Amino acid sequence: MVGLVIVSHSRKLAEALASLIRGTGNEAIPMVATGGVGEGAQELGTDAGDIVDAIGSVYSDEGVLVLTDLGSAVLSAELALEFLPDEQKPHIRISSAPLVEGAVSAAVQIGLGSSLQDVELEARGGLVPKQEHLDQPETSSSSADTASGTETPSAASGSFGPETGNRVERVMTITNVHGLHARPAAKLIRLIGSFDADVEVSNLSRKLGPVSGRSLNRLSSLNVLQNERVRFSVSGPEAASLLDAVEALVDDNFGESEEQLESLPQPESKNPEGLIGISDGIAIGKAFLLTSHGFEAEKAFAEDRDTEARLFTEAVERVEADLAAKKRMLVSRLSEQELEIFDAHAILLRDPELFDETLRLIADGGYKAAYAWGLRVKKVSQAYETLSDAYLRQRAKDVRDVGVQLHDALIGKDGSGELLTGISSPVILFADDLTPTQTASFDFSIVKGVVTRFGGPTSHTAILCRALGIPAVGGFADMESVADGTMVIIDGKVGAVSIDPQEGELAEAREAERQKREELERLRQKAEEAAISIDGSLVEVFANIASPRDAELAIRNGAEGSGLFRTEFLFLNRKTAPTEEEQFGAFVKVGEAFGEKPVIIRTFDIGGDKQIDYMRLPSEANPFLGVRGLRLYETHRELFTAHIRAILRAAFSFNFQIMVPMVVEVDECIRIRSAIEEIHNDLEREGVKHRWPLPIGAMIETPAAALLAEKLASSVDFFSIGSNDLTQYVMAAERGNPDLVHFSDPLHPAVLSAIKLAVEAAHRQGKRIGVCGEMGSDRDGIAALLALGVDEISMSPAKIPEAKERIRSLDRSKLLSLLPRLEQEGSAKAIRSLLKELEEGR
Ligand code: PEP
Ligand code: MG
Numbered sequence: 001m002v003g004l005v006i007v008s009h010s011r012k013l014a015e016a017l018a019s020l021i022r023g024t025g026n027e028a029i030p031m032v033a034t035g036g037v038g039e040g041a042q043e044l045g046t047d048a049g050d051i052v053d054a055i056g057s058v059y060s061d062e063g064v065l066v067l068t069d070l071g072s073a074v075l076s077a078e079l080a081l082e083f084l085p086d087e088q089k090p091h092i093r094i095s096s097a098p099l100v101e102g103a104v105s106a107a108v109q110i111g112l113g114s115s116l117q118d119v120e121l122e123a124r125g126g127l128v129p130k131q132e133h134l135d136q137p138e139t140s141s142s143s144a145d146t147a148s149g150t151e152t153p154s155a156a157s158g159s160f161g162p163e164t165g166n167r168v169e170r171v172m173t174i175t176n177v178h179g180l181h182a183r184p185a186a187k188l189i190r191l192i193g194s195f196d197a198d199v200e201v202s203n204l205s206r207k208l209g210p211v212s213g214r215s216l217n218r219l220s221s222l223n224v225l226q227n228e229r230v231r232f233s234v235s236g237p238e239a240a241s242l243l244d245a246v247e248a249l250v251d252d253n254f255g256e257s258e259e260q261l262e263s264l265p266q267p268e269s270k271n272p273e274g275l276i277g278i279s280d281g282i283a284i285g286k287a288f289l290l291t292s293h294g295f296e297a298e299k300a301f302a303e304d305r306d307t308e309a310r311l312f313t314e315a316v317e318r319v320e321a322d323l324a325a326k327k328r329m330l331v332s333r334l335s336e337q338e339l340e341i342f343d344a345h346a347i348l349l350r351d352p353e354l355f356d357e358t359l360r361l362i363a364d365g366g367y368k369a370a371y372a373w374g375l376r377v378k379k380v381s382q383a384y385e386t387l388s389d390a391y392l393r394q395r396a397k398d399v400r401d402v403g404v405q406l407h408d409a410l411i412g413k414d415g416s417g418e419l420l421t422g423i424s425s426p427v428i429l430f431a432d433d434l435t436p437t438q439t440a441s442f443d444f445s446i447v448k449g450v451v452t453r454f455g456g457p458t459s460h461t462a463i464l465c466r467a468l469g470i471p472a473v474g475g476f477a478d479m480e481s482v483a484d485g486t487m488v489i490i491d492g493k494v495g496a497v498s499i500d501p502q503e504g505e506l507a508e509a510r511e512a513e514r515q516k517r518e519e520l521e522r523l524r525q526k527a528e529e530a531a532i533s534i535d536g537s538l539v540e541v542f543a544n545i546a547s548p549r550d551a552e553l554a555i556r557n558g559a560e561g562s563g564l565f566r567t568e569f570l571f572l573n574r575k576t577a578p579t580e581e582e583q584f585g586a587f588v589k590v591g592e593a594f595g596e597k598p599v600i601i602r603t604f605d606i607g608g609d610k611q612i613d614y615m616r617l618p619s620e621a622n623p624f625l626g627v628r629g630l631r632l633y634e635t636h637r638e639l640f641t642a643h644i645r646a647i648l649r650a651a652f653s654f655n656f657q658i659m660v661p662m663v664v665e666v667d668e669c670i671r672i673r674s675a676i677e678e679i680h681n682d683l684e685r686e687g688v689k690h691r692w693p694l695p696i697g698a699m700i701e702t703p704a705a706a707l708l709a710e711k712l713a714s715s716v717d718f719f720s721i722g723s724n725d726l727t728q729y730v731m732a733a734e735r736g737n738p739d740l741v742h743f744s745d746p747l748h749p750a751v752l753s754a755i756k757l758a759v760e761a762a763h764r765q766g767k768r769i770g771v772c773g774e775m776g777s778d779r780d781g782i783a784a785l786l787a788l789g790v791d792e793i794s795m796s797p798a799k800i801p802e803a804k805e806r807i808r809s810l811d812r813s814k815l816l817s818l819l820p821r822l823e824q825e826g827s828a829k830a831i832r833s834l835l836k837e838l839e840e841g842r
Contacts, residue, residue, distance in 0.1 A: 002110045002119045003030040003058025006103055007051055007068040007077055009044045011036030017103055026107040030058040035073070046073045051080035055092060063091040063116030065106055065123065069099045082299075089296075093120050096382075101126030124386055167235045170243050171204065172250045173227060180224035181395075184254035185216050186344040191245055197236035199246075204229040216344070217353040217380050220395055223387050274475045276741050277495035278462035281471035282513045283449030284506065287486045287499070288427035289397075289479070290434075295407045297374035301366050308362050312369035315409040316349050322405070323349075348402045353380050370410045377403030397480075412575065412613075428488045430479060444468045449490045451476045451497055454736065457744060463724070463774060464546070465492075469798035473497055475741075523801035527558025531807035535814075539786065539807050542600075542794035544772055548589035554797035558804060561598040563720060563794020564659070564772035565590060567643070568604040571612055577639055583646035591654030598655045600697065600720065600772075600794075601647050603640075605629040605661040609736055624725075624734060629662030630672065644679045651691035659697040659720055664704035669715040672696070701725035701773075706754035709761035719762050721790070723773025723781075727751050745828035746775035747784055752822065752831070759788050770794055780835045782806050787815035787822060814838065 008014035014033035021031065034054040037045035046068075055064050066077050077094045084092065093116060095102060102123035109122040176184055192199050192213045199213030205228035211218035213232070224230055234242055249255075302308035323342045349355060354376050361372035377399055384396035426448040433454040450465055450472040457474070465472040471492030482488075482499055489498040489509045498505060531541050542563035543554030547570070554562060570578050570586055578586075590599060606612055607628030615636070620626035633640040647658060660672050673696055680692040700706050701722030709719065723746040728735040730751050733743035745751075755771075762769035770792035775781035777799035785793055786807070795803055818838060825831045 001030055001060070001113060002062050002116050003055070003060065003064040004032075004103065004106055004110060004119075005051065005054045005058060005064060005066045006031070006033045006035075006099070007046055007054075007066060007073050008033075008035040008099065009046060009069055009073060011041040013069070017100060020100075021104060021107045026111050029107055029110045030060070031107065031110075032057050035069075046076040048076045048079040048083065051077055052083050055080065055084065055088075059088060059091075061091060063093065065110075065116060065119050066092065066094045067097055067099055067103050067106065067123065068094065091116065095120050095123050097123035097126050121386070166239070167233050168239050168243060169231055169233045170247060171229055171231045172247060173229055174224050174250060175226060175253055177226055179226050179228065180219060180222065180230070183340045183344060185219045186340065186347045187249065187254050188219070188246065189214060189216060189347055190343070191249055192242065195236075195238040195242040195245070197234050197239045197242045199242065200233045202231045202233070204231050212352065215352045216347050217351050217383070217399070220387070221383060274477060275495040275497060276457060276474045277472075277492045278452075278457045278474045279450070279465035279470055279472035279492045281449075281469065281492050282509055282516065283426075283428055283471040283490050283492070284509055284513065285426035285428040285448040285488060287482050287484055287488045288429050288447075289482060289484050290429060290431035295374065295404050297368070297370035297407060299371050300368040302362060302368050305363055305366055308367075308369050309359055312358060312362060312373070312410065315369070315406055316355065318409045319349060319402075319405050320346050322409075345398060345402050345405075348398060349406065351380075354399075354402075370407055373403070373406060373410065377407075428490055430476070430482055432479065444470055449473075449488075449492070451488075451490060453477055453479060457741060457774070463544075463796070466774070466777065466796040466798065469796075520801065523805050524557065527801040527804060529558075529804070530560075531804040533786065533807055533810050533812040535811050537786075537812045539790075539812075540770075540792040541800055541804050541807070542598075542770065542772075542792055543797045543800060544794050545590065545797065548586055548593065550797055551590045551593035554800070555593050557797050557800040559594075559597070559797060559800055561600075561655075561792075561794075562590070562594060563600050563770050563792055565599060565601045566605065567602060568606050568610050568612075571604060571606060572610070574614070576614055577642075580642040580646045583643060584650050587646055587650035587656070588653070591650055591656065594654065596655055598657060600657045600659045600770075602659045602661055602699070603630070603633070603647075604643060606632060624728065630660050630668060631662060633672070633675070640675070641679055644676055645683060645688075645690075648676075648680060648683060648690040648692065648694070649688060651694055652689045656691065657695040657697060657718070659699060659718075661699045661722070662702065662725075663698040663700075663712065664702050665708065666711050666715055669696075669698055669712060673715070699725075699772075700755075700758045700769075701729070703730050703754060706730075706758045709758040710764070713761055713765040713767050716767070718767055719758060719769040720794070721755055721758060721769065721771045721773060721775075723751070723755070723771060723775035726754060726773065727775075730754055746773065746778070747780055747828040747831045749823065749825055749827070749831065752784060752788065755785075755788055755790075756823075759790055763789070768792070777803055779806055780832050783810055783815055783835050783838075784822065784831070786810055786812045787819045789816070 006014045006017055008017070011034070014035040018031055018033040021029075032054045034050045035041065035046050037043050037047050041050075051066070055066065058064055068074050068077050074094065081089060081092055081094065095106075097103075097106070097120075105126040106119050106123040109119040114122070174180055180188070200210035201213045201219060201222060202209030202211075203222040203224050206223060208222045210231075210233060211222060213219065222230070232243060232246055236242075323346050354373070357376050358369065358372045361367050361375060362369055365372065367375075381396040381399040381403070384399060425446075427446060428449040428451060429447050430451045431453075433452055434450070447470065450470060452472070452474050453476055454474070462472060462474065471490055473490050473492055473495050475495070476497055486500050487506070489501050489505065490496065501509070531539050533539065540560050541558070542561045543550070543557070543559035544564040544566065545551050545554055545562050546566040551562065567583075570583060587601065605628065606615065607617065607626060608624045611617065611623070617627065617632075627635075644658075647656065650656065658676065660669070663669060676696065677692075680690065683690045684692075695717035697718035697720060698705065698712055698716045699722045700709060700719050702725065705712060706726065713719070724735055727733075727744055727746045727748070731743045731748060733740040735744060759769050768791045771785055771790050772794040774795075776785065776793040777795035782793065782803060793803065815838075818834070821834060822831055825834060
């Protein structure tokens with residue numbers, strides 16, 4: 001049961017309230033009264049230490065609601081929260097509910113076994129029965145203030161008292177299905193902003209308002225639903241023309257056609273279509289919505305208020321630019337309506353309730369921007385949560401989302417790993433998208449599965465999930481329908497997400513998970529053994545790694561070497577680039593894990609979807625076609641030099657090879673070799689121990705490289721096919737785009753032809769060729785690669801035991817003879833069914 005803590009300046013009052021509650025049939029709930037200070041708590045006052053003890057005495061994972069009387073009691077409760085252990089903090093709520101009515105209402109809910117959220121909502125509605133009985137609903141100004149969380153209207157919000165001066169008014173009926181929700185409200189605000197006029201808006205149907213027409217938050221607090229009547233009261237030089245424009249916008253349904261309205265996200269509905277399994281496996285856990293989580297900014301005071309205000313405004317500008325860039329990037333993927341959410345977020349950033357009030361808190365209270373911003377985000381998002389309309393309540397998520405973005409910009413953070421701090425039970429992470437930086441920073445002993453709206457099977461997020469054996473599903477559009485903490489099952493093989501499953505389904509999923517674990521264990525026992533096909537040909541199985549930690553996992557899973565060390569991951573999640581010494585340390589650790597086995601170290605492949613803030617790379621219209629991989633080395637000479645020095649030095653004791661990403665021409669291979677050789681000469685001059693020469697290879701991941709393989713082969717020592725990029729470039733289909741998944745299949749005949757060209761060219765010139773893209777861990781992919789004759793396959797460490805078993809089950813000679821038939825096929829689908837036929841002996 002949820003616990004209840006009653007805090008009053010008067011211990012007697014708190015205890016009397018507790019006995020009133022017990023006397024009304026709530027004897028069994030965990031409740032404690034505290035307050036008063038001094039000898040025997042006889043004096044009036046509150047003490048944070050007492051509140052900490054009180055919370056501790058009724059604490060459970062179900063949470064604790066703290067109700068206070070006034071003034072410093074609230075501050076003591078907030079201070080108490082800071083003293084509590086981190087893992088308890090998310091389960092404690094300090095409520096703004098009226099003390100007596102709130103406590104009685106909360107107690108009844110607690111007795112019913114309700115969740116903390118429901119108990120809190122009930123407490124906050126504690127005054128409603130009395131107000132209704134006395135026919136005294138909240139006054140218009142206080143309702144606006146309740147939603148905005150301020151006690152007096154802010155200067156920026158204008159005067160919301162009785163009408164004065166030359167105001168003109170018009171009443172209009174809002175016809176949108178969801179009323180004045182975020183997108184139409186954002187349009188309205190943009191329109192109002194283009195006129196020289198002051199606008200106040202009231203919801204006549206609910207007797208709410210007036211509020212400023214320039215604040216998204218205040219407009220939302222009016223809770224305007226379909227067919228409700230709204231009064232626009234306008235003053236100023238352009239008042240009349242503004243009213244006409246508003247009326248035209250309302251008549252036009254805010255530009256939303258009926259068709260579009262139906263496709264708006266429906267909080268209750270789930271649409272399983274379009275889901276993509278991006279990392280195999282079943283996961284069970286509670287939903288954790290990344291975007292809905294806030295941030296903790298410690299209370300701190302600015303050294304200089306003006307500087308703090310400037311830093312805050314600059315951070316807002318950075319987030320605005322970022323939102324605009326995201327919108328540009330997604331123009332081709334999202335509908336006009338979906339894109340408007342970026343505008344709505346940009347408007348939220350400048351909303352007087354957030355922006356102006358944060359500046360006011362900095363100027364008047366002297367707070368640090370992050371803390372002041374945090375206070376406003378909390379107030380405004382909580383205000384949304386109290387609204388009766390489910391759709392408008394969802395806006396709390398937008399406020400928190402914008403809140404996190406700005407907070408991150410303020411503190412210069414990239415990644416949200418620490419958001420999971422304090423969470424200890426397994427979660428399934430829900431997020432619109434995850435950057436590789438974020439994915440890399442999560443604690444995967446807690447994150448059991450990942451569900452994203454964007455991100456296809458060869459996105460780096462998907463690759464990381466596979467590397468870590470974390471099931472993941474992409475293309476999940478209905479984030480709004482998932483409540484935090486709901487039980488979820490995901491199946492990353494077929495791409496299924498089941499929200500709040502029945503007990504039977506849960507039991508089945510647990511059983512499937514258990515069987516899968518057992519099967520993996522069985523294969524792991526055999527993983528040390530070589531992968532020899534039925535007809536006796538040996539295929540080397542290597543691991544793709546991104547850190548020393550992966551290297552250890554790879555060895556445990558039977559890797560015979562590493563075919564790809566994605567070194568750029570050493571550069572992520574940091575504020576500055578790793579030094580030569582740091583990189584050297586990481587390479588040595590990897591070397592120690594692999595011992596004498598070969599390790600192919602790919603020089604850093606930054607760019608594309610792996611952006612690094614501190615490198616300040618210019619934004620590009622098509623990052624995958626931009627300055628990525630080896631194209632960066634000339635302009636980032638120092639970084640490149642430190643990187644190569646670290647590799648050559650570490651290679652002294654290990655069997656390292658160097659591989660270069662994004663090669664498109666012979667000249668690049670010649671230049672890179674001589675650049676590396678120069679670095680070797682420097683080391684030599686300095687008398688630093690290192691290895692030279694060592695094999696230098698090229699990735700075949702661009703169509704240019706595949707077509708030129710014959711020529712490239714003479715200037716490198718080996719090749720490795722990057723099937724992920726090769727597929728995206730051959731198919732002209734961005735690898736992270738879930739709408740293009742059907743084009744992202746490496747078994748497409750065009751991709752297979754490109755691979756064949758490269759394999760034949762390499763072998764003609766006596767060079768080895770491996771594969772390090774995700775194709776190497778796909779069942780059919782392995783069969784096709786055997787048919788094509790590659791020498792080595794490198795894959796996510798978690799996939800090695802299964803892949804070895806797969807190779808053992810195949811007959812390479814049969815596959816080789818199948819090649820001409822594969823080449824006849826016109827689609828990946830046809831090739832996959834031909835391989836299946838072969839497998840079934842048809
Ligand atoms: C590839 O493109 O297939 C590859 C292995 O490199 P990355 O996935 O890191 O781009
Ligand atoms: Mg690549």
